[in-house]
Amino acid sequence: MDAICITCRIIKKQVIPPGGIIYNNNFVILHHCLDIHVAGYFILSPVRHVENLEQVKQEELFELTNILKSVTKALVKENDIDRVYILSLGEETSHFHFHVFPRYKWMLNFPNEDICINDKLDGAKLFSFIRQKYKADKQELFDNRLFSIVSRVRELMTNL
């Protein structure tokens, strides 16, 4: 039998993500990323343990896309967030999920890090670079900026 995955542990409240769960209904769960110190970097998953998009049911898909839209809207209201990247990779955690990654202005201040190709920003490289640079343990994620963005987004989500 497989060990219970990290997302399922969050759903069962065995693991508390930084700032707590942001949004949760019968179909989807939204919470802050557990190990990258970038305020507003969220993970959106179906509640049901499925491993790819083909297994996602229509009603789950409806909720996932609704929440993606709402959370993106909430994030771009924040100062310094120019853009929101949405990715699904599935290499570390088997439970299907979307990364909702805020691209802040300050992320462009690393000129030597080779995140551009022909003067165009390479979003995938930036995402990967920032994830490596801001990899953090649980303690570092207890941060006021992170908590305040979580509570603002939670408030916007409950008023859907």
Ligand SMILES: [Zn+2]
């Ligand atoms: Zn799971």
